[in-house]
């Protein structure tokens with residue numbers, strides 16, 4: 498059966514994402530949670546049960562097979578789900594953030610706000 502006909506086909510790709518890149522512990526498949534899906538791609542969040550680090554993988558249907566690409570992240574599952582739906586940062590917002598970070602006494606100003 499072609500993989501794209503199976504709504505759970507992203508789970509097949511987890512066989513290849515079997516170890517945490519931080520501590521090398523085996524992932525427990527039940528920690529994998531789907532947080533976004535299109536016709537050809539699924540975004541999956543994994544939490545390492547050993548070191549609690551997070552990993553996000555994109556599982557893509559390629560022809561009759563599956564491919565995946567992933568990265569370590571500091572986003573929890575709830576963060577990933579929430580921010581996936583958020584609009585992308587604009588160039589103006591990036592420049593504003595960069596400018597703020599480079600202001601003299603930026604860190605001290607954060608401490609004084611509290």
Ligand SMILES: [Zn+2]
Nearest residue numbers: 517520545548
């Ligand atoms: Zn780990």
